[in-house]
Amino acid sequence: MADTTVTMDKIVSLAKRRGFVFQSSEIYGGLSGAWDYGPQGIELKNRIAHFWWKEMTQLHDNIIGIDAAILMHPRVWEASGHVENFTDPLVDCKKCKTRFRADQIPPENLAARKCPECGGELTETRKFNLMFKTTLGPVEDESGLVYLRPETAQGIYVNFKNVQQSSRMKIPFGIAQIGKAFRNEIVTKNFIFRTCEFEQMEMQFFVKPGTDEEWFEYWRDQRWNYYRKLGIDMNKLRWHRHGPDELAHYAKDAYDIEFEFPMGFKELEGVHNRSNYDLSRHQQYSGKDLQYIDQDNGNERYIPFIIETSAGLTRQLLMLLCDAYEEQKVADKGNEDDWRTVLHFHPDVAPITAAVLPLMKKDGLAELAQDIRAELKEDFVTDYDQAGAIGRRYRRQDEIGTPFCVTIDYQSKEDGTVTVRDRDTMLQERLSRPHLSEYIRAKIKSYKRAERIS
Ligand code: GAP
Numbered sequence: 059m060a061d062t063t064v065t066m067d068k069i070v071s072l073a074k075r076r077g078f079v080f081q082s083s084e085i086y087g088g089l090s091g092a093w094d095y096g097p098q099g100i101e102l103k104n105r106i107a108h109f110w111w112k113e114m115t116q117l118h119d120n121i122i123g124i125d126a127a128i129l130m131h132p133r134v135w136e137a138s139g140h141v142e143n144f145t146d147p148l149v150d151c152k153k154c155k156t157r158f159r160a161d162q163i164p165p166e167n168l169a170a171r172k173c174p175e176c177g178g179e180l181t182e183t184r185k186f187n188l189m190f191k192t193t194l195g196p197v198e199d200e201s202g203l204v205y206l207r208p209e210t211a212q213g214i215y216v217n218f219k220n221v222q223q224s225s226r227m228k229i230p231f232g233i234a235q236i237g238k239a240f241r242n243e244i245v246t247k248n249f250i251f252r253t254c255e256f257e258q259m260e261m262q263f264f265v266k267p268g269t270d271e272e273w274f275e276y277w278r279d280q281r282w283n284y285y286r287k288l289g290i291d292m293n294k295l296r297w298h299r300h301g302p303d304e305l306a307h308y309a310k311d312a313y314d315i316e317f318e319f320p321m322g323f324k325e326l327e328g329v330h331n332r333s334n335y336d337l338s339r340h341q342q343y344s345g346k347d348l349q350y351i352d353q354d355n356g357n358e359r360y361i362p363f364i365i366e367t368s369a370g371l372t373r374q375l376l377m378l379l380c381d382a383y384e385e386q387k388v389a390d391k392g393n394e395d396d397w398r399t400v401l402h403f404h405p406d407v408a409p410i411t412a413a414v415l416p417l418m419k420k421d422g423l424a425e426l427a428q429d430i431r432a433e434l435k436e437d438f439v440t441d442y443d444q445a446g447a448i449g450r451r452y453r454r455q456d457e458i459g460t461p462f463c464v465t466i467d468y469q470s471k472e473d474g475t476v477t478v479r480d481r482d483t484m485l486q487e488r489l490s491r492p493h494l495s496e497y498i499r500a501k502i503k504s505y506k507r508a509e510r511i512s
Contacts, residue, residue, distance in 0.1 A: 062386075105409070107257075146188060298314045311330070385398075424444055
């Protein structure tokens, strides 16, 4: 019996083989904590981003977006508390030179200052700030010090008044942003789970003090349902509430949504009640009045509380790969040892929506298939493949999670019909060419994860 357990090794191997994720600067031996997204990876990433953006902005009337710069005034990070608090406890082994996060090694090793890898002596624990520093301008000294942002959230807080006033927003309202963030992580194992350069999808929701707990519950609910819409196996998700020792310096309350990755349950996204910490601090450090004036309530002034939903885009991509991955026995034509690897992505996020495949290259089938592809690509991301046996071509598409394979055969030439193969059921339906786009659109809209066959 084949072992069909989903492991990180299998995910890493598929990701490279099929062009989802490559090691950064691989030909030079790679760079730890950095990864490149290949042709399938960028499509998947863009589609997750679009799915999240639609969910947060298009489907919520009171949320609008921004795109702030990665480089910000250095005072921002003093106000936010990152200069002082955004640290990890670090220890090094003097013998084998391995570097550890002190909170991630067995306590008995830490107490005995003994390396868990080689038994060598560990250094004293020291605080290590995770922010990357660089300099702005030609002189490399402290006067030009800037940081690569470690979270996108601060770009939203410093623009609170700009957005509120320019778009005449009334509280409660939210601001969404997707963008790169950088952290000099001490330990970057587990593929793209924890990297030094990554992308976040964050939304900051500004509310009246006293209503924050209600809105916190609302957003917990919304974010949980998002994963249901994305077609994730909900049995692999759970909540983790932060205990007093885990709460970030800004948080009044915080929950993580955790996903069961091959290496166990790990944080996927955080929902935080950040109180009025952020805007109070920016008001104090910038000297600018960041109070909201409630014109509907006798010009009442207050510093809003913030409910934050903070998801990792690249971490969500890893979750989707792990959740969608299946090695399935097909036993085609009575061959008991016939298996396929398939990615059961929600069709809304699959890198390619439809592949167009002529049964044969000859007899005008390839030309007809190209013509159909040209029509379909106006509406969908498509692929075209005429190389090799049709069964092999289906398997190639299964491996990158293409939900629909449109096959052009001899009957297509005669009566203008094509077949559409469903990735999950492998069943084929014949339909006439003018109905193709509408059929695919309807299938995407009605997609339910339950349609998976195992
Ligand atoms: N603004 C709040 C904030 O940044 P966080 O819990 O530090 O909170 C939020 O990060 C999310 O960003 C995490 O749940 C995770 O999905 C993602 N994330 C954080 N650090 C990451 C890293 N080094 N690599 C990949 N994703 C990361």
